Amino acid sequence: MPNNLDPHVLVIFGASGDLAQRKLVPAVFDLFRGGYLPKNFALLGASRTDFTDEAFRDKVVFNNEHFDQKDATDEQVKEFSEMLFYQDLASYDSEKDIKALAARLKKLDKELKVGQNYIFYLSTPPKLYSTIPAALAKAGLNETKEGWARLIVEKPFGYDEESAVKLNRDIQTHFEENSIYRIDHYLGKETVQNLLVTRFANGFFEPLWNRNYVQSVQITASETVGVGSRGGYYDESGAMRDMVQNHLLQVLAHVAMEPPIRADAHSIRNEKLKLFQSLRPITRKDVKNQVIRGQYTAGVTEKGKEIAYRDAPGVPDDSKTETYVGMKFFIDNWRWAGVPFFVRTGKCLPLKLTEVVITFKNPPQAIFSEYDDYAMSCDNQLIIRIQPDEGMALEFGMKVPGEGFRVKNVDMDFFYRDLTKNDVPAAYTRLLLDCMKGEPTLYARGDSVEAAWAFIDPILEAWKNDEVPIYSYPAGSWGPLQADALWIGEGAGWRNPTATLTDKKHYTKQ
Numbered sequence: 001m002p003n004n005l006d007p008h009v010l011v012i013f014g015a016s017g018d019l020a021q022r023k024l025v026p027a028v029f030d031l032f033r034g035g036y037l038p039k040n041f042a043l044l045g046a047s048r049t050d051f052t053d054e055a056f057r058d059k060v061v062f063n064n065e066h067f068d069q070k071d072a073t074d075e076q077v078k079e080f081s082e083m084l085f086y087q088d089l090a091s092y093d094s095e096k097d098i099k100a101l102a103a104r105l106k107k108l109d110k111e112l113k114v115g116q117n118y119i120f121y122l123s124t125p126p127k128l129y130s131t132i133p134a135a136l137a138k139a140g141l142n143e144t145k146e147g148w149a150r151l152i153v154e155k156p157f158g159y160d161e162e163s164a165v166k167l168n169r170d171i172q173t174h175f176e177e178n179s180i181y182r183i184d185h186y187l188g189k190e191t192v193q194n195l196l197v198t199r200f201a202n203g204f205f206e207p208l209w210n211r212n213y214v215q216s217v218q219i220t221a222s223e224t225v226g227v228g229s230r231g232g233y234y235d236e237s238g239a240m241r242d243m244v245q246n247h248l249l250q251v252l253a254h255v256a257m258e259p260p261i262r263a264d265a266h267s268i269r270n271e272k273l274k275l276f277q278s279l280r281p282i283t284r285k286d287v288k289n290q291v292i293r294g295q296y297t298a299g300v301t302e303k304g305k306e307i308a309y310r311d312a313p314g315v316p317d318d319s320k321t322e323t324y325v326g327m328k329f330f331i332d333n334w335r336w337a338g339v340p341f342f343v344r345t346g347k348c349l350p351l352k353l354t355e356v357v358i359t360f361k362n363p364p365q366a367i368f369s370e371y372d373d374y375a376m377s378c379d380n381q382l383i384i385r386i387q388p389d390e391g392m393a394l395e396f397g398m399k400v401p402g403e404g405f406r407v408k409n410v411d412m413d414f415f416y417r418d419l420t421k422n423d424v425p426a427a428y429t430r431l432l433l434d435c436m437k438g439e440p441t442l443y444a445r446g447d448s449v450e451a452a453w454a455f456i457d458p459i460l461e462a463w464k465n466d467e468v469p470i471y472s473y474p475a476g477s478w479g480p481l482q483a484d485a486l487w488i489g490e491g492a493g494w495r496n497p498t499a500t501l502t503d504k505k506h507y508t509k510q
């Protein structure tokens with residue numbers, strides 16, 4: 001349902017870049033198609049490349065291979081493109097730049113009557129994340145007299161805890177916390193949000209969702225692609241910073257946090273913070289037993305032949321950057337005491353999928369001796385598919401018809417797409433809309449970003465000091481075999497599907 005959004009200007013810094021072209025402008029177009037944008041709206045691109053308004057429109061709309069017109073008419077695309085403007089800058093923070101930007105906003109304000117409402121989107125390299133807000137403040141654009149000013153900050157938010165604290169401090173000097181929107185696109189995924197509904201809108205999960213019934217929890221985000229042309233960025237980052245510290249800890253928070261008292265930003269973000277604060281620290285000496293890092297070598301993935309990570313453009317020959325992380329840890333709180341949590345992510349794995357698997361404890365006694373699938377009992381698992389085949393399956397044992405008591409694992413399977421015929425909004429579309437509404441629930445709060453870094457930092461330190469090995473794995477495999485050892489004594493093991501459900505109805509156990 002279209003919303004009554006305030007008139008405003010969305011300013012994208014770094015608008016000549018990849019993200020603006022691939023995700024941001026297409027997301028704003030989706031909002032336009034859906035009738036969400038207010039009548040008085042402008043998108044103002046700002047970066048150093050010398051574009052006119054028309055040249056910018058050509059780049060991000062008419063000559064943009066990522067811009068999908070979908071069912072819109074050519075007239076609608078033209079109408080949308082006329083909402084796009086461009087301001088070129090010399091360096092993002094010179095006095096001349098700020099004055100030019102402020103003057104352009106004033107002009108747009110006057111023409112469109114946007115009431116001095118501005119969203120500033122930082123889609124530049126992270127080194128500018130402190131600089132640009134300070135420059136905006138100098139021009140008085142951080143707090144407008146008549147309207148509001150909001151700031152969206154792209155990832156990565158910091159490089160470690162210290163830099164995240166500093167970045168928070170820098171930005172919070174100029175913008176109130178409730179005007180800062182730290183984006184994590186996993187929070188914009190419908191199925192990540194649905195984790196909260198699954199847990200808190202259904203009475204029957206709650207009694208089971210704790211140490212009394214849960215044997216283990218595993219979260220996997222596997223990718224089939226390698227680093228491609230992003231070697232320069234990725235080698236500085238690695239899988240831990242790129243995926244675990246942000247996206248996967250956010251998914252974890254949705255799976256494990258306590259029920260918020262209300263479904264509002266304050267309550268949900270408070271519970272997430274508490275969850276991050278309850279993570280049992282993995283000290284540097286624990287790292288070798290709890291965290292496995294890996295790097296892919298040449299191999300074959302579903303995409304074809306893949307060169308070794310170290311041969312990718314922009315990656316040094318002797319790189320020790322991890323392209324795989326598998327880890328085991330505990331949450332020291334009342335609900336989860338003693339339950340092992342396993343998280344893994346990697347590039348060049350066999351399938352592209354993100355899923356959460358809750359494995360429930362076995363019944364207290366195994367009284368049926370014949371199982372079709374397993375020796376002792378069924379695996380009672382709830383498999384929550386974040387992507388693809390969004391949905392969830394519950395696995396349990398049923399009697400095989402006929403004599404005796406033969407038990408077989410079966411599943412009840414729900415597909416999220418059966419809920420609606422409408423397109424599920426892309427993550428960036430949903431998140432941009434929320435910021436336009438002034439709704440920060442699906443954005444990360446400063447304190448929880450710091451808490452997430454505090455958990456990750458000792459691991460990164462141990463790696464930096466080479467205290468543990470980095471294992472290799474061939475592209476197309478499920479990562480280093482050493483990661484299987486994390487499960488010793490903990491049951492289930494990694495769930496390594498052989499195909500996504502789109503290709504094949506059933507997962508098989510390794």
Ligand SMILES: NC(=O)C1=CN([C@@H]2O[C@H](COP(=O)(O)OP(=O)(O)OC[C@H]3O[C@@H](n4cnc5c(N)ncnc54)[C@H](OP(=O)(O)O)[C@@H]3O)[C@@H](O)[C@H]2O)C=CC1
Nearest residue numbers: 014016017018019020047048049123124125126154155156
């Ligand atoms: N691309 C993606 O898929 C994703 C990106 N991100 C994050 O979003 C941000 C933007 O990403 P992306 O668009 O890929 O980045 P780009 O590297 O394409 O940079 C965006 C723009 O910033 C300007 N820029 C680049 N380098 C510099 C520099 N050294 N000094 C000043 N300006 C510079 C350039 O514009 P100009 O030269 O015209 O000023 C460039 O077009 C990054 O922080 C990235 O980490 C997050 C998730 C996914």
Ligand SMILES: O=C1O[C@H](COP(=O)(O)O)[C@@H](O)[C@H](O)[C@H]1O
Nearest residue numbers: 155185221223242243247354387
């Ligand atoms: O932020 C990032 O996420 C993508 C994976 O996102 P997904 O929505 O496709 O699961 C990852 O490929 C990239 O390295 C990382 O920067």
